[in-house]
Amino acid sequence: MIVRLFFRGFPELADLVLQASGIAKSFGGNEVLKGLSLDVERGELISMIGPSGCGKSTFLRCLNFLEHPDAGSVRIEDVTVACTGKHWSRANEAEAHKLRSHVGMVFQAFNLFPHRTVLDNVMMAPIQVKKMSRDEAQSIACELLAKVGLAGVKDRYPDSLSGGQKQRAAIARALAMKPSVMLYDEPTSALDPELSEEVLSVMRALDDEGMTQLVVTHDMRFARAASDRVLFVEGGEIVESGDPDLMFANPQEGRTRRFLRTLL
Amino acid sequence: MKKLFVLLLALAISPVSIALADAPAASQELLWASDGEANVPYVFHDPAHESQMTGFEYELVNEIAARMHRKAKFIQNDWDGLIPGLSRGLYGMVLDGIEMTPEHKAAVLFSRPYYVTSERIIVRHDQSGLDTMDALKGHTVGTIKDTTAERMLRRQGGSNVRSYEEETNAFSDLRNGRLDAILLDAPIALYYGSISPDMKLVGEPIGSMEYGIAFSPENRALRDQVDAALGEIIQDGTLHRILARWNLWTPLMANYTGDNSQPDIAPTEWDHYRQAMANTTGSGWHVLVRRYVSFLPLIGQAALMTLAVSALAMVLAVALGLLLALARHYGAAPLRFVAGVYVEVVRGTPLLIQVLFIFYGLPAFGIRLSPFMAGVLSLGLNYAAYEAENYRAGLLSVPRGQMEAAIALNMTHWQALRLVIVPQAFRTVVPVMTNDFISLLKDSSLVSVITLTELSQTYVRLSSTYYDYFGTGIMVGLAYLLLGLPFVRLARMAERRLGRGFSGTGHH
Numbered sequence: 001m002i003v004r005l006f007f008r009g010f011p012e013l014a015d016l017v018l019q020a021s022g023i024a025k026s027f028g029g030n031e032v033l034k035g036l037s038l039d040v041e042r043g044e045l046i047s048m049i050g051p052s053g054c055g056k057s058t059f060l061r062c063l064n065f066l067e068h069p070d071a072g073s074v075r076i077e078d079v080t081v082a083c084t085g086k087h088w089s090r091a092n093e094a095e096a097h098k099l100r101s102h103v104g105m106v107f108q109a110f111n112l113f114p115h116r117t118v119l120d121n122v123m124m125a126p127i128q129v130k131k132m133s134r135d136e137a138q139s140i141a142c143e144l145l146a147k148v149g150l151a152g153v154k155d156r157y158p159d160s161l162s163g164g165q166k167q168r169a170a171i172a173r174a175l176a177m178k179p180s181v182m183l184y185d186e187p188t189s190a191l192d193p194e195l196s197e198e199v200l201s202v203m204r205a206l207d208d209e210g211m212t213q214l215v216v217t218h219d220m221r222f223a224r225a226a227s228d229r230v231l232f233v234e235g236g237e238i239v240e241s242g243d244p245d246l247m248f249a250n251p252q253e254g255r256t257r258r259f260l261r262t263l264l
Numbered sequence: 265m266k267k268l269f270v271l272l273l274a275l276a277i278s279p280v281s282i283a284l285a286d287a288p289a290a291s292q293e294l295l296w297a298s299d300g301e302a303n304v305p306y307v308f309h310d311p312a313h314e315s316q317m318t319g320f321e322y323e324l325v326n327e328i329a330a331r332m333h334r335k336a337k338f339i340q341n342d343w344d345g346l347i348p349g350l351s352r353g354l355y356g357m358v359l360d361g362i363e364m365t366p367e368h369k370a371a372v373l374f375s376r377p378y379y380v381t382s383e384r385i386i387v388r389h390d391q392s393g394l395d396t397m398d399a400l401k402g403h404t405v406g407t408i409k410d411t412t413a414e415r416m417l418r419r420q421g422g423s424n425v426r427s428y429e430e431e432t433n434a435f436s437d438l439r440n441g442r443l444d445a446i447l448l449d450a451p452i453a454l455y456y457g458s459i460s461p462d463m464k465l466v467g468e469p470i471g472s473m474e475y476g477i478a479f480s481p482e483n484r485a486l487r488d489q490v491d492a493a494l495g496e497i498i499q500d501g502t503l504h505r506i507l508a509r510w511n512l513w514t515p516l517m518a519n520y521t522g523d524n525s526q527p528d529i530a531p532t533e534w535d536h537y538r539q540a541m542a543n544t545t546g547s548g549w550h551v552l553v554r555r556y557v558s559f560l561p562l563i564g565q566a567a568l569m570t571l572a573v574s575a576l577a578m579v580l581a582v583a584l585g586l587l588l589a590l591a592r593h594y595g596a597a598p599l600r601f602v603a604g605v606y607v608e609v610v611r612g613t614p615l616l617i618q619v620l621f622i623f624y625g626l627p628a629f630g631i632r633l634s635p636f637m638a639g640v641l642s643l644g645l646n647y648a649a650y651e652a653e654n655y656r657a658g659l660l661s662v663p664r665g666q667m668e669a670a671i672a673l674n675m676t677h678w679q680a681l682r683l684v685i686v687p688q689a690f691r692t693v694v695p696v697m698t699n700d701f702i703s704l705l706k707d708s709s710l711v712s713v714i715t716l717t718e719l720s721q722t723y724v725r726l727s728s729t730y731y732d733y734f735g736t737g738i739m740v741g742l743a744y745l746l747l748g749l750p751f752v753r754l755a756r757m758a759e760r761r762l763g764r765g766f767s768g769t770g771h772h
Contacts, residue, residue, distance in 0.1 A: 066668055097674065097676070100671070101674050103672075104672070105672035107665055109663075109665050111663075111665040111666060111669035112669075113666065113669070113670075113683075113684055113688075115687050115688050124673070128675060128679055129673065129674045129679070170669075173673070174672075174673070177674060
């Protein structure tokens with residue numbers, strides 16, 4: 001933490017794994033993102049909070065181009081994708097494809113592939129996308145499943161798992177591609193509190209290993225306790241950003257204060 | 265998916281090569297066509313040996329071919345397709361009791377007549393008085409469509425004329441009282457009307473007409489060769505001998521050929537036919553059993569043909585349907601449009617028209633398909649449209665998040681479709697596909713119109729030969745059922761396999 005605060009004073013020295021700048025997006029005249037920018041240091045765990053429809057999920061989906069921004073650019077590791085104008089070109093898609101190799105994503109609805117076993121879900125992308133051998137993919141997948149506590153259910157189909165197990169399987173699936181950055185879109189919103197805890201503890205463990213993670217969440221306890229930084233997003237812009245304890249205890253902006261007060 | 269492409273490609277290419285192999289011009293055989301379904305005594309399946317062809321025209325052609333030092337090869341075609349097949353070049357000539365009327369002469373080239381005959385009246389055995397044209401007025405009279413008999417009845421007027429495609433149907437209707445009398449060509453009258461105890465020929469032969477061998481108007485050379493051979497056969501008395509054996513030599517023929525000799529020739533073929541029919545049309549359960557057992561190999565062969573056509577057509581339909589569905593769901597705008605038009609056009613036009621169009625229409629563009637390929641292609645292309653809509657619904661049923669998860673894992677669109685979307689879509693469409701296959705199996709009966717000897721054609725042939733629409737119908741119906749059953753079971757297995765991981769509850 002001290003080291004990071006130190007580097008923040010000297011941005012040229014910081015190891016920024018992700019840089020987004022000027023991300024704008026509108027849906028049919030409705031401006032959802034008004035030019036958001038964000039620098040993420042390697043190893044950071046950032047929580048994005050804000051009211052429903054504030055644009056935080058859309059912003060997250062723009063970072064791996066599941067949503068095509070109207071303007072702005074994203075750099076992750078050494079790949080940069082820049083959007084100009086409404087047109088999403090073939091070259092854009094090719095660059096986005098490269099960029100996605102550094103990003104893993106976890107969804108609210110898990111989106112596991114129901115026709116494949118848990119193990120196959122984790123092995124599929126390494127084999128198909130990275131052309132990894134089956135044996136290698138399997139050993140990586142088994143290791144990851146053990147890590148998220150699912151070694152015992154690897155041969156089951158997703159449908160037979162609990163929500164918490166499904167989400168942990170989804171995390172293992174994303175990790176199998178060895179991403180630099182993990183994006184979580186409301187990973188625990190569909191889960192009961194005790195099941196949420198299974199998922200959040202996995203995310204904390206990843207943080208301890210130095211994984212860079214961006215989490216869109218409504219779980220304020222997690223945001224406050226686990227994050228290195230919290231972003232408060234409202235009306236398509238980042239209203240306030242900072243240390244979680246400072247922000248929750250003493251928000252600087254009136255809008256942040258109002259939002260946090262409604263939650264209490 | 266690659267395999268599907270290869271298969272499609274193979275299917276697309278193979279008809280061309282097959283068509284080339286089929287080209288009749290290359291062969292030394294004398295290809296000729298007739299409608300040999302219950303076409304006694306012209307060309308028909310010998311009731312004693314169902315797989316053998318016989319008939320006085322059949323013998324005549326063999327004699328002609330022998331004189332030309334060629335081998336005759338018979339090609340089965342529906343009556344309605346005989347002349348179109350001639351102009352298509354499927355075969356060189358047609359013999360099927362075709363009357364040399366001015367209308368026919370305008371359409372085809374004829375040899376000299378090979379038979380001269382007249383019309384006869386047939387009634388139920390207990391009827392009397394209906395023995396002249398005049399007497400037929402005020403009664404319901406059956407005949408064959410587009411024949412001299414039909415024109416005579418219509419010209420005279422006063423009778424309720426019913427025109428049939430198949431003479432056997434007319435005889436059935438005479439038996440069951442829908443008709444009071446039948447007027448048709450003497451050879452048919454003799455072979456159908458005089459051998460069963462419940463019908464009889466009455467009155468004198470009426471009028472006269474001539475049968476000629478039909479050729480394409482462009483094929484004058486073949487006509488001249490055949491005509492010369494026919495002339496020889498008439499001159500040296502061979503035709504007389506053939507006809508006498510069939511009990512078909514008449515004063516009209518003597519008059520036409522100038523051959524008034526009365527050689528002692530036994531009507532062996534006529535006796536053979538009557539004997540065979542007596543054996544098979546007799547009553548008693550053992551006769552029936554013997555007959556039905558003799559049908560089994562024919563129905564088995566026909567069932568294999570039905571199965572082959574249907575299965576190949578379904579493979580084509582599944583592959584092409586999937587491509588169409590993907591094009592409509594994920595393709596670029598022009599591709600979507602083309603696929604949409606295809607589906608609408610194919611679904612909006614009758615399958616029968618498509619079958620005839622592909623078989624008889626495409627040769628105009630140099631694409632000649634064998635009946636088998638044409639059948640597979642027309643059924644496959646037709647069902648592809650239905651499968652496409654089916655798969656589209658299946659693709660829509662897969663949640664959007666599945667594609668997003670695959671893309672987020674850095675799969676390409678194509679990989680996502682192949683590995684994630686299509687397998688899940690298939691699961692929901694298998695029950696509908698099973699239905700479609702059963703229905704395709706039944707629709708394959710339509711390809712009987714392009715001379716493919718499958719189950720339905722065999723049914724028509726056997727039932728009309730023996731007037732037995734009931735027992736034969738049950739046998740053929742059973743064959744269809746038996747063909748369908750394995751697929752229902754196969755589909756259940758596929759459903760179970762694809763259904764793994766879907767308990768039906770609790771997944772998003």
